[in-house]
Amino acid sequence: MEASKDTIAAIATPMGRGGIGIVRISGPAAHQILERVFIPRGGAEAMEPRRLAYGEVYDHEHQVALDQAMAVFMPAPHSFTTEDVVELQCHGGPQVMHAVLDLTLREGARLATPGEFTLRAFLNGRIDLAQAEAVCDLIEAKTPRAASLAARQLAGVLSKQVLSIEEGLLHVLSLITVAVDFPEDADAPSNGELIQLLDQQRLRIDELLHGAELGLSCREGVRTALLGSVNAGKSKLMNALLQRDRAIVTSVPGTTRDLLEEPLNIGGIPIILCDTAGLRPEEEADEVEKIGIKRSYIALEQAQLLLLVIDASLPLSGSERKLITETKGRRRLAVFNKADIASQDRINAHLAAAGGVPSIVISAKTGQGMDELRDAIRQQCGDELDAVAVSPLVNNLRHIEALREAQQHLEAAIAALDEDLPCDMAGIDIENACSALGKITGNSVSDEVLKEIFSRFCLGK
Numbered sequence: 512m513e514a515s516k517d518t519i520a521a522i523a524t525p526m527g528r529g530g531i532g533i534v535r536i537s538g539p540a541a542h543q544i545l546e547r548v549f550i551p552r553g554g555a556e557a558m559e560p561r562r563l564a565y566g567e568v569y570d571h572e573h574q575v576a577l578d579q580a581m582a583v584f585m586p587a588p589h590s591f592t593t594e595d596v597v598e599l600q601c602h603g604g605p606q607v608m609h610a611v612l613d614l615t616l617r618e619g620a621r622l623a624t625p626g627e628f629t630l631r632a633f634l635n636g637r638i639d640l641a642q643a644e645a646v647c648d649l650i651e652a653k654t655p656r657a658a659s660l661a662a663r664q665l666a667g668v669l670s671k672q673v674l675s676i677e678e679g680l681l682h683v684l685s686l687i688t689v690a691v692d693f694p695e696d697a698d699a700p701s702n703g704e705l706i707q708l709l710d711q712q713r714l715r716i717d718e719l720l721h722g723a724e725l726g727l728s729c730r731e732g733v734r735t736a737l738l739g740s741v742n743a744g745k746s747k748l749m750n751a752l753l754q755r756d757r758a759i760v761t762s763v764p765g766t767t768r769d770l771l772e773e774p775l776n777i778g779g780i781p782i783i784l785c786d787t788a789g790l791r792p793e794e795e796a797d798e799v800e801k802i803g804i805k806r807s808y809i810a811l812e813q814a815q816l817l818l819l820v821i822d823a824s825l826p827l828s829g830s831e832r833k834l835i836t837e838t839k840g841r842r843r844l845a846v847f848n849k850a851d852i853a854s855q856d857r858i859n860a861h862l863a864a865a866g867g868v869p870s871i872v873i874s875a876k877t878g879q880g881m882d883e884l885r886d887a888i889r890q891q892c893g894d895e896l897d898a899v900a901v902s903p904l905v906n907n908l909r910h911i912e913a914l915r916e917a918q919q920h921l922e923a924a925i926a927a928l929d930e931d932l933p934c935d936m937a938g939i940d941i942e943n944a945c946s947a948l949g950k951i952t953g954n955s956v957s958d959e960v961l962k963e964i965f966s967r968f969c970l971g972k
C-alpha cells in the first residue's frame with residue numbers, strides 16, 4: 512500500500528462539547544488551506560512553524576468569522592504523518608467544529624477515513640505497524656496498566672526487540688550463504704554452531720510469547736470463571752461483584768443456562784467475569800441446561816482464574832470434591848458462600864476439606880467477606896501484572912500469531928540442521944521466520960491486514 516498524496520482533514524477531538532476541539536489537516540495543501548481559513552492576529556509573519564498563533568477562523572466565501580482560535584503549522588517532515596500538518600484549536604462545540612471542518616473541506620481537503628493520519632504515519636515510515644496499533648490501544652485502554660503497556664509499545668519497545676531478533680536471524684542466513692558458496696572454507700560454521708545461534712533467537716521469541724498471556728490479560732482482562740454446584744450462589748456472587756443485578760438469581764436449581772460475561776475492574780486489574788450454569792449430573796438437567804453444563808466445562812478450560820463457589824451451609828458434595836481435585840494446578844480460589852446461614856462448625860469443616868486451596872468465606876447476600884474476596888482476586892493476578900508493567904511484552908493476538916509462526920519456522924530450521932541436512936535447507940525456514948516477524952513491524956504485511964487493523968481506529972486518529 513502507498514500513502515495517498517492528497518490532503519486530509521478531520522475533527523481530532525471526541526464528538527460532543529468541550530473546552531477546545533481540534534481540526535487536524537495533513538498533506539501538501541495543508542499550509543495553503545491554513546492561509547485560506549485562518550487570519551493570524553499578528554499578520555502572516557506570526558505564523559511560524561510549530562508555534563501557536565492566535566487568530567480568527569474566517570469563511571471568506573460567506574464573509575463570516577467562525578471562531579477565535581489558535582493554529583499551529585508543523586511542516587514536513589517533522590510531524591506525526593511526516594507531511595505538512597495544521598491543527599486548528601477551536602472552541603469545542605459540535606456546531607463550531609463541523610463548520611470549521613466543512614470550511615477546510617471546501618478549501619480542498621478530503622475528509623479523512625478512520626485511522627488515516629496514523630496510517631500515513633506508518634506508510635511514510637514515521638512509525639512501524641506495532642507502534643500504529645499501540646496508538647489505537649492507548650486510546651482504547653480501559654485501565655491504567657493497559658495504557659502504560661500501550662505507551663511503551665508506542666515508544667517502540669516491542670519493535671526494537673523484534674528487529675533485533677530479525678537481525679540475529681539474518682546473520683545466520685549470511686553465514687549459511689558463505690557455507691554454501693565456499694564449502695571448503697575452514698571458517699564455515701558447523702551445523703552445531705548454526706543451531707546454537709538459532710536457538711538464541713528462538714529463546715528470545717519464547718520469552719516474548721511467555722509474557723504474551725499476561726499481556727493479553729492486561730489488555731482484555733483476566734478470564735475468571737464462577738464454577739460450582741447449582742444454587743451455590745454463583746449468579747448472586749456475580750451480581751455482588753458487579754454491584755448490579757446482571758444475572759438472574761432464583762432458588763430454582765438450573766436458572767443460569769448460558770454463559771454470562773461481564774468486564775469488571777478490581778483494583779486496577781481488568782477482569783472478565785464469567786457466570787456459568789454450574790456443574791451437576793447431566794441426567795438431572797433438561798436439554799437446555801445440558802448445553803449450559805457443557806459450556807461451563809469450556810469456561811473452566813479457558814479461564815485463567817477459577818472461583819470455586821461452594822454453598823457453605825451444606826456438606827461438601829461429591830461433585831464439589833471432584834471439582835477441587837480436578838482443578839489442581841490451576842489458578843483458583845475456593846469461595847465458601849452463604850456464610851450468613853452456615854454454622855461455624857460446618858465452615859471449619861469446609862476450610863479443612865479445601866486443604867491447600869486458598870479459601871475465602873463470604874456471603875453474597877450480606878456482603879460479608881466481599882472485600883477479602885476482591886483482595887484475594889487481586890493477589891492472584893496482581894503480582895504478575897506488576898511484573899509485566901516493567902518488561903516489554905506482547906498483548907496483541909496478531910503479534911502472538913506472528914511470533915508463534917516464526918517460532919515454528921525456527922524449530923523446523925533447527926530440526927533440519929540437527930538431521931545434518933545441508934544447511935541451505937534451513938535457509939528457507941529462516942527466511943520464513945523473518946517474514947513472520949515482519950508482520951509485527953509491518954515490513955511484510957498485506958494490504959488486507961493493514962485495512963483490517965486501521966478500520967478499528969476512530970475518526971481523526
Ligand SMILES: Nc1nc2c(ncn2[C@@H]2O[C@H](COP(=O)(O)OP(=O)(O)O)[C@@H](O)[C@H]2O)c(=O)[nH]1
Nearest residue numbers: 742743744745746747760761762849874875876
Ligand atoms: N442466605 C443466602 N442465600 C444466598 C446467598 N447467595 C445466594 N443465595 C441464594 O441461593 C439461591 C441460588 O442462588 P444463585 O445465585 O441463583 O445460585 P447459582 O445457581 O449458583 O447461580 C438463591 O435463592 C439465592 O438468593 C448467600 O450468600 N446467602
Ligand SMILES: [Mg+2]
Nearest residue numbers: 745746766767
Ligand atoms: Mg446461576
